Amino acid sequence: MKKFLIGTIIGLMTAGSAFAWFWEDVFNVKNNSSRTIVQILARPTGSGSWGTFLNGETIEPGDDIDLKWSENASDQCLWQFKVSFEDGSESAAAEFDTCEDHDMVVDD
Numbered sequence: 342m343k344k345f346l347i348g349t350i351i352g353l354m355t356a357g358s359a360f361a362w363f364w365e366d367v368f369n370v371k372n373n374s375s376r377t378i379v380q381i382l383a384r385p386t387g388s389g390s391w392g393t394f395l396n397g398e399t400i401e402p403g404d405d406i407d408l409k410w411s412e413n414a415s416d417q418c419l420w421q422f423k424v425s426f427e428d429g430s431e432s433a434a435a436e437f438d439t440c441e442d443h444d445m446v447v448d449d
Contacts, residue, residue, distance in 0.1 A: 371405040380425040385417045
């Protein structure tokens with residue numbers, strides 16, 4: 342598992358399959374932190390605007406959720422991610438290669 346310090350630690354686990362190059366349009370986010378996640382923000386590396394996931398849903402500590410990419414995101418591999426918490430805090434952005442990594446874990 343890769344781990345990156347971004348305020349909280351977000352790690353993406355490598356798929357590990359022979360088909361890691363194949364685009365997966367669904368990814369899983371596991372909240373191993375002690376805080377509720379209220380938003381996941383993502384943008385292609387080099388882009389100025391953030392897209393959002395969750396839109397009213399939350400991820401409670403210990404829970405996970407499957408999220409789906411939009412169809413037009415499939416040609417981009419390098420993305421930056423950050424999360425917002427219920428207490429109003431936000432992690433720093435971290436860059437990931439989503440063509441190889443498909444599962445995000447958020448830790449304290």
